[in-house]
Amino acid sequence: MRATEPATKPVEGGPVETRTRYDADTLAALTADATAIMERYPDPRSGLLPMLHLVQSVDGYVSRDGILFCAEMLGITAAEVSAVATFYTQYKRHPNGTYTVGVCTNTLCAVMGGDAIFDELSDHLGVGHDETTDDGAITLERIECNAACDYAPVVMVNWEFFDNQTPETATALADKLRLGEDVAPTRGAASVCSFKQMSRILAGFPDGRADEGVGAGEPTLAGLKIARERGWTAPDAEAPATGESQAEVPPVTGAPGSSAQRQPTTPADTEVGKDKKPGEDAK
Numbered sequence: 575m576r577a578t579e580p581a582t583k584p585v586e587g588g589p590v591e592t593r594t595r596y597d598a599d600t601l602a603a604l605t606a607d608a609t610a611i612m613e614r615y616p617d618p619r620s621g622l623l624p625m626l627h628l629v630q631s632v633d634g635y636v637s638r639d640g641i642l643f644c645a646e647m648l649g650i651t652a653a654e655v656s657a658v659a660t661f662y663t664q665y666k667r668h669p670n671g672t673y674t675v676g677v678c679t680n681t682l683c684a685v686m687g688g689d690a691i692f693d694e695l696s697d698h699l700g701v702g703h704d705e706t707t708d709d710g711a712i713t714l715e716r717i718e719c720n721a722a723c724d725y726a727p728v729v730m731v732n733w734e735f736f737d738n739q740t741p742e743t744a745t746a747l748a749d750k751l752r753l754g755e756d757v758a759p760t761r762g763a764a765s766v767c768s769f770k771q772m773s774r775i776l777a778g779f780p781d782g783r784a785d786e787g788v789g790a791g792e793p794t795l796a797g798l799k800i801a802r803e804r805g806w807t808a809p810d811a812e813a814p815a816t817g818e819s820q821a822e823v824p825p826v827t828g829a830p831g832s833s834a835q836r837q838p839t840t841p842a843d844t845e846v847g848k849d850k851k852p853g854e855d856a857k
């Protein structure tokens with residue numbers, strides 16, 4: 575089958591032929607959306623990533639039916655779809671909670687308390703990484719850096735930012751989510767949507783809220799403010815950077831700027847001290 579011809583073509587009368595177990599209405603809607611996704615790309619199979627988000631927006635995870643649906647639409651094997659779905663952590667292979675609560679435990683957030691927040695949340699919710707609370711409200715995750723280090727430690731709820739968290743504020747946030755209360759991210763959209771709604775946005779069907787709220791807060795803009803106050807500007811893009819010109823013409827051995835000009839600073843730098851262990855004096 576050619577990848578440009580979806581396997582799940584509508585047939586006369588409405589429902590489409592498929593090996594999935596979606597009901598006719600769901601399948602018709604999925605087929606229409608998946609077709610729209612495929613039409614965005616010169617090669618339809620490039621639409622697999624958003625298509626996986628699309629099936630998550632219906633099933634709450636990448637289900638068996640979702641995998642078969644993607645395979646049939648794109649004319650590829652279920653194994654090929656599974657290989658992609660299991661590679662990226664944003665694709666869930668078991669039902670996800672209404673809210674993914676992600677605690678950044680990368681370097682800066684960890685140093686600023688991210689690990690303590692994760693441990694407290696894990697105890698409080700009774701779940702570990704990639705596990706979901708019994709009420710289906712929260713899936714807890716350790717997440718990688720979200721480029722919000724200036725607000726460390728950061729917690730994300732369905733990829734909305736909750737900045738400068740503490741174990742106490744994070745558990746209070748989780749409690750509100752489980753009670754169905756509204757929560758307001760620190761930046762960006764004014765509220766948090768569900769995991770399924772978020773998945774539909776990631777599939778490329780915006781909810782119209784992308785420009786809500788503040789994107790760059792005070793810490794993010796601090797450098798820009800200082801640069802403006804001091805009249806600093808970016809280097810001329812046309813002029814080669816110092817590092818580039820040096821890279822093009824490596825210094826000749828022994829010439830100024832070469833490593834041979836470096837003054838001895840450790841025992842290993844001297845002939846006498848080269849067999850010494852760090853910390854031992856060179857004699």
Ligand code: FES
Binds near residue numbers: 680719727
């Ligand atoms: S380390 Fe947590 S946002 Fe960068």
